[in-house]
Amino acid sequence: MTTKTTIPDFSASAATAAAAVCLRHGNKADALLEILHDLQDDLGHVPEQALPVIARALNLSRAEVYGVATFYHDFHLHPTGRHIIRMCRAEACQSMGGRDLVAMAEKFLNVRMGGTTSDNKVTLEATYCLGLCATAPAMMVDGKVIGRVDAAKLKPILAEVTK
Amino acid sequence: MIRLFLTRDSAALAVGADDVAQAISAEAQARKVDVTLSRTSSRGLLWLEPFVEVETPSGRVGYGPVSAEDVKGLFDGGFLEGAVHPLCQGKTDDIPFLKNQERLTFARAGLTEPVSVEQYMAHGGFAGLKKALAMAGGEIVKEVTDSGLRGRGGAGFPAGIKWKTVHDFTADQKYVCCNADEGDSGTFADRMVMEGDPLMLIEGMTIAGVASGATRGYIYIRSEYPHAIETMKAAIAAAGAAKWLGPNIQGTDKSFTLEVRRGAGAYICGEETAMLESLEGKRGMVRAKPPIPAITGLFGKPTIINNVLTFAAVPYILAKGGKAYADHGMGRSRGTLPFQLAGNIKHGGLVEKAFGVTLGQLINDFGGGTFTGRPVRAVQVGGPLGAYVPVAQLDLPMDYEAFAAKAAMVGHGGIVVFDDSVDMAAQARFAMEFCAIESCGKCTPCRIGSTRGMEVIDRIVADENRAANTALLEDLCQTMVDGSLCAMGGLTPMPVMSALKHFPEDFTRAKRLAAE
Numbered sequence: 090m091t092t093k094t095t096i097p098d099f100s101a102s103a104a105t106a107a108a109a110v111c112l113r114h115g116n117k118a119d120a121l122l123e124i125l126h127d128l129q130d131d132l133g134h135v136p137e138q139a140l141p142v143i144a145r146a147l148n149l150s151r152a153e154v155y156g157v158a159t160f161y162h163d164f165h166l167h168p169t170g171r172h173i174i175r176m177c178r179a180e181a182c183q184s185m186g187g188r189d190l191v192a193m194a195e196k197f198l199n200v201r202m203g204g205t206t207s208d209n210k211v212t213l214e215a216t217y218c219l220g221l222c223a224t225a226p227a228m229m230v231d232g233k234v235i236g237r238v239d240a241a242k243l244k245p246i247l248a249e250v251t252k
Numbered sequence: 253m254i255r256l257f258l259t260r261d262s263a264a265l266a267v268g269a270d271d272v273a274q275a276i277s278a279e280a281q282a283r284k285v286d287v288t289l290s291r292t293s294s295r296g297l298l299w300l301e302p303f304v305e306v307e308t309p310s311g312r313v314g315y316g317p318v319s320a321e322d323v324k325g326l327f328d329g330g331f332l333e334g335a336v337h338p339l340c341q342g343k344t345d346d347i348p349f350l351k352n353q354e355r356l357t358f359a360r361a362g363l364t365e366p367v368s369v370e371q372y373m374a375h376g377g378f379a380g381l382k383k384a385l386a387m388a389g390g391e392i393v394k395e396v397t398d399s400g401l402r403g404r405g406g407a408g409f410p411a412g413i414k415w416k417t418v419h420d421f422t423a424d425q426k427y428v429c430c431n432a433d434e435g436d437s438g439t440f441a442d443r444m445v446m447e448g449d450p451l452m453l454i455e456g457m458t459i460a461g462v463a464s465g466a467t468r469g470y471i472y473i474r475s476e477y478p479h480a481i482e483t484m485k486a487a488i489a490a491a492g493a494a495k496w497l498g499p500n501i502q503g504t505d506k507s508f509t510l511e512v513r514r515g516a517g518a519y520i521c522g523e524e525t526a527m528l529e530s531l532e533g534k535r536g537m538v539r540a541k542p543p544i545p546a547i548t549g550l551f552g553k554p555t556i557i558n559n560v561l562t563f564a565a566v567p568y569i570l571a572k573g574g575k576a577y578a579d580h581g582m583g584r585s586r587g588t589l590p591f592q593l594a595g596n597i598k599h600g601g602l603v604e605k606a607f608g609v610t611l612g613q614l615i616n617d618f619g620g621g622t623f624t625g626r627p628v629r630a631v632q633v634g635g636p637l638g639a640y641v642p643v644a645q646l647d648l649p650m651d652y653e654a655f656a657a658k659a660a661m662v663g664h665g666g667i668v669v670f671d672d673s674v675d676m677a678a679q680a681r682f683a684m685e686f687c688a689i690e691s692c693g694k695c696t697p698c699r700i701g702s703t704r705g706m707e708v709i710d711r712i713v714a715d716e717n718r719a720a721n722t723a724l725l726e727d728l729c730q731t732m733v734d735g736s737l738c739a740m741g742g743l744t745p746m747p748v749m750s751a752l753k754h755f756p757e758d759f760t761r762a763k764r765l766a767a768e
Contacts, residue, residue: 119551121533122516126475153534160535161516163475177685179437180632180679184595184670185623217519217636217686219476220440221266221595221598222668223298232478236266 106131107139111146118147121157125164134165165187170205170212172250175229178202178215181222190226190243191215211250254332255285255303257312259362261294261447262479263440264301264521268319272302275323282325293313293448295362296602297349298307299502302473302636305344305362308334314344314386320460344707347651349618354580355604356560356568360449367486369494372624373583380570384459385504387418391465393729395568398574398711400586405431405559406634406663407739408585408652410567417546418464418554428508430563432473432523433515436635438594438666441602442560446473446480449564450487453512454497456563459570460556462501470550472527474515485514519690523738524557529764537692538738559664561590575609582608585651585662593619595632612646613671626671628698630679630755634663636686637729637743639750640643640679661743676755681709683747691740697732698741704728725752 110127114120124143129135135158158164174181176191191202197204197215197219205212221227224236230246258264258273273289279286283539283721297303300316312332315326322339329337341347344362355361372378406448418426430453434442445453457469473481488510491497494559499507507581515521521530525539528550549555549736565587569577578586584706585607591614593600598620605614611631615621622628630640639660641648648654655662670679693699708725712718729745736742 090423111755117533119533122512122530125560126514126516147533147684155395156535159517163516178665180636181595181668182667183679183682210768215499216517217439217690218435218439220434220443221263221603222595222666223438223597224263224267224301224437225485227266229476232265234262234479236263 093143093196099203102134103132104142105161107142111143116146116148118149121149122161125158125161129164134168135160137166146237161188168209168218170209172215172231174211174246174250175214175216175219177217177219177221177227179218181218182226185225186239187226190238190240193240193243198251206251253288253574254747255307256289257292257362258289258302259448260291260366260479261301261444262477263298264294264303265479267301267317269302271320271321272304272318275320276304279323279327287331287332290365291365292365293361294349294444295344296358297347297443297599298601299599300341305329305343306334307332311758312342312344312709314341314347315339316341325669329459349599349601351601352618353604354588354606356577356580356603357445357452357564358449358590358604359568360452361444361602364449366448366450366483366547367490369426369451369490369496370451376456376571377451377567380567381455381459381496382502384570385502385506389463389465390718392459392570393419395574396463396569399565399569399577400574400581400584401569401577402585402652403558403561403620404561404565404589404664406565406661408438408662408676411558411562413547414558415460415463415556417544419557421547421554423554424555425468425551426464426471427550427553428438428460428464429527429550429555430457430469430471430560431524431527432471432477432560433527434477434560434664435474435519436520436637436664436666438632438668439592439635439664440562440594441590441592441665442569443477443480444602445560445564446477450598451491451496452492452564452567453484453486453560456566458497458501459566460507460558460563461505464554464556466554466556467507467509468529469510471510471512472515472521472531473512474521475644481512481514482696489733493603518692519686520692520740523740525572525738527557528555533690538740540737554562561664563756567751571710580606582606582649582651583653589650589662589665591650591665591667593667595670596622596624596671597669605651607651608649610646611641611648611667614650614667615646619669622669622671624671624673626673628669629672629674630670630676630751632668632679632747633666633671634661635666636683636741637661637664637746638663639746640676640692640754642754661746661748675761676751676758677709677713677761680759681713681746684709687740687744695735695737695741697735697743698737700740701728701732701736702744705744709748712759713762715760718760722752
């Protein structure tokens, strides 16, 4: 499993990284989602200090960039846990017991959906369909897809990420 | 040398296909047998994944579901010769689930490696584009119109009319956009096209470009599909290297470039105007229509927007003629639809059939009933905004108009089966909750109505003033249907009202349990 690096102070490095990513996309405003994705892939989240830098590079207002960064569920403005668990909450997974698995994960990790454990090891997120509906329930752990999840399969996964 | 096949579709990866591939390589090496393992697209027999096929003189023989632990036993049992084994499913082509389908779009499923231009062409690929390159734009549009192809994303709007509008409009720049934001639960056919046969989508979009005079295209893929994004990008590069994409396609004066754009987890961006906003780098806020995107679309220019399956149907239509496609289907629903059997189903996977097949045939004959073995109670067709169909209506033919007549929709062909343990009041509440989470917030009925809907359902279930609250819920739903800007708010009432209509007993369950 891949781990994300988190650096305590972002201000200077975040600004530099943001400027570089914007440049790589030709400073084009229509590439804003790609820019935010790339930045998050690099830094683990989209630090707020990066937003004015992006706004300047793309000739947008800070409000516009902030608006986009906060509209989409994918972007995190704050550091996430080292591991990200995304559990599908949509209907096909519900029909196969997904609700119980979500409850089990919340209880084990002692966080609600969208939260990060107090030791910053795991962020638990809801997702609405991974397209694995014929092998439901499904989840994604640090980008890796897992299907036909049941309690027996979920337990070692949770144990692994909290180790 | 013995040839083996195993898909790299993410449904198979999710149940350990890479581990199986590794085990096969290791076992073959240890035994010093000469095998090649080809990582192809998926056959769509997803309950059998990981599904390993062996090429024998009499055809491919399939084994599944194979786990890494099974591999040694398979070698011992002589699976390289296609020997009988508990996991052996016989000749793949004879498996009834596959044999009884009508695969026009998914004709290559399981046969080719996704990014190989050579294999794609060996199985009929680019025949449609080749023809299109020699045709006038209007002729291509006519062929698509004659095929009766309707938008496969859910709305079912005739593709030919859309294409003609863009074709007839004069502009310095036109665009072709593929909506690959397949967010509906229970659907995965778009994903399978992009991961399994991405060149078919490229071919379809390029034909749209040639037909309409658009020279640039975008594929908007949801971020939940990392494998599809990766495969699409690789396929675009491969098609470009083979001169099927880019400037002067195959030496003609036609040019078309394609770019993949990632979504960011917003369901609403599956709505075409929200997708356009997102492609422009903005918040995925729905635009009011008119103006229609065919005239004022991406960056304000004329734009053809279709779903993955719509574009994917086009190469066949051009290669074999519109009539060959229109010969399938019923009523005004022409051609085939790749149905997706999902949720609590024994044989989940992809079933491409002509319109007219009944829901019951799909669930029972193909799907084999529920996974849990309990009776089917409800079936949600057409994603989270589709109706919950009761068992009594399983004889409904899959046809846009037949479903609409029953206040349901075919949508993108996703079929999610629930057994008798389902709580339909909870499903109705979830429909409202999902709308509240995913609403873009532009119009009031959707943004506020969804939250109020959850509250009202809670009150009904808690037996607070039930009759009045039920009337209020119905009134709220009608307001959402009439007053929402797009299908998100406009269709959320469909699962809610169908649950209330067909399963009213579930809304009084809490009260009955308390009384017992």
